[in-house]
Amino acid sequence: MAQATSSSKRVCELFLKDLFTTISQALIDGDSVKVKGVGTFKISRVKPRKSVNVKTGESMQITGYSKVIFTPDKALAQAVNQPFEQFETVMLDDAMTDERLAEIDQQHPSAITDAQQATDESPANAPKVHPEPAPEPETELMRQPVDEDEQSVTDDVDVPAAPLPSDLPEMQDAAPAPAPDALFDGVLPDGDAAGERPAEKKPAMKQPAMAKPVEEKKLHQPAPVKPAPEKPMPERKPMLVGRPIDGPSQPLPEPEEPEEVKVSRRFYRPEPRNAYTPTPEQIEEASRKTDRRWLWLLLSALAAVLVFWLIARGCSDSQVEEPEQEVVAADTITEAVADSLEKVKEKADAAKEKIELKTDKKSSESKAEAKPEPTKPKPENKPDKNGEVTDVVTSQIVLTTLSEKHYGSPWFWVYIYEENLKRGIINDPNNIRPGTRVVIPPAEKYGINPKDKASLKKAQYKSWEYLK
Amino acid sequence: MDNKKLVETVAANLGRSTEDVSKLLEAFAGVLCARCSEMDSVQVPGFGTFEPKKRDERVMVQPSTGKRMLVPPKVVVGFKVSNVLKTKLK
Secondary structure (H helix, E strand, O other), rough: OOHOOOOHHHHHHHHHHHHHHHHHHHHHHOOEEEEEOOEEEEEEEEEEEEEEEEOOOOOOEEEEEEEEEEEEEEEHHHOOHHHHHHOEEEEEEOOOOHHHHHHHHHHHHHHHHHHHHOHHHHHHHHHHOOOOOHHHHHHHHHHHHHHHHHHHHHHHHHHHHOOOOOOOOOOHHOOOOOOOHHHHHHHHOOOOOOOOOHHHHHHHHHHHHHHHHHHHHHHHOHHHHHOOOOOOHHHHHHHHHHHHHHHOOOOOOOOOOHHHHHHHHHHOOOHHHHHOOOOOHHHHHHHHHHHHHHHHHHHHHHHHHHHHHHHHOOHHHHHHHHHHHHHOOOOHHHHHHHHHHHHHHHOOHHHHHHHHHHHHHHHHOOOOOHHHHHHHHEEEEEEOOOOOEEEEEOOOOOHHHHHHHHHOOOOHHHHHHHHHHHHOOOOOOOOOOEEEEEEOOOOHHHHOOOOOOHHHHHHHHHHHOOOO | OHHHHHHHHHHHHHOHHHHHHHHHHHHHHHHHHHHHHHOOOEOOOOOOOEEEEOHHHHHEOOOOOEEEEEEEEEEEEEEEEEEHHHHHHO
């Protein structure tokens, strides 16, 4: 210090002595002292408190005292903290696992080595790195098969779709692409899905994820509509469904020459893939093993999403048909359906009815109509049109409220539950997803009569059984 | 008591100008800073010890949002009051 100020040692000593006695005196007086470049000294009084002598077990009184609280000056704190300055407080990703960290390490060895200054720093660095690069390999893997399939399938699809000129051709591409994945998904055991990392699902992956459930539906769908001439119908459905998913990313072309659109589509599709390519290839090689693992995890997660989706939508076969209307201009569809209707004339009655219904709907409903509303009622009602109603469960409206509304007594919720359990719409009466559309069976079916005590008793007994 | 008042008091006690005293004070702060940056403690007899301490990283939960944050490790300067001053304070 003497050197720094070029003054004598004695002066410095004197100064220091006086400085600290002054500070001490101020502190003793109960004052706080602020010293520029050093910090603030404060006095805080600790209250006397009772405690227990550990050895003897006697209670004793700890006398109160004053303690000095020192808060370092900003400049001092910063200077001292210099080695750790580059670190910032980071938001933690709760879904982070050791495996993931390892993957990141592989991908960014340099980043980690930088952080090796202190051993325990690497986790601090890793999360920062994570959000961008981590999902790359997964999405890439997901994407590539999809794209390849898409292109190979495209040609096949052209043939059957050709007879329907009014169709929007680009949809044909969109629809078949995710199909193989959907098949794959269906095979997967849902059990281990357990929604492991739903949070990590990036928007990019949502596209295939959303498309899949729809596709799987399609797999079930063709059953009632098997006859050959009907072919265009099931095909078109998923196509149109595919649209809202692709919609944002794709310009919506008017119905045009199929070839043109297809070309533009092919051009478009690979683009997202390019966006991901920045991942160096050696990294891919290095983490191929982990990638496969992630692929499995991802697929199982997708399966979980699928299951949720099915439950939420009540998993009716005909769902797939519905979104159609929202998407395509009403006129186009009516025409198309009329065309196919002619072809399908020899088809079974039930199927015919369906289409007729659809045509009606289409002409009456606007394309902008929200999904859930048209979804259930028509298909559900069609087979048993005899007074069956559907209603939506929300956070406020539960089975009992619905029962009260439709039957006049909350006890008959059991029958609503039974009916929907049979159809696979609900599983757990206490855990119904808000927005689920449930079927309200006609009162006669279960002999529901709120005025009849026996009927009430029966319902009460049943609800007891279920809630046990 | 803020810095200015402290400087004035010390200057009056020593019979020196406030400029001198503030210069000395700055020099002292510089020395303290330099020593602490090297993880060396500075002891002032009769007053206490300035000692840099390393704080480990830790996970903190933000009470308002419930989000978990990783707080990085850091070095802070701690101050330990000497026994002399402690007894005086009592």
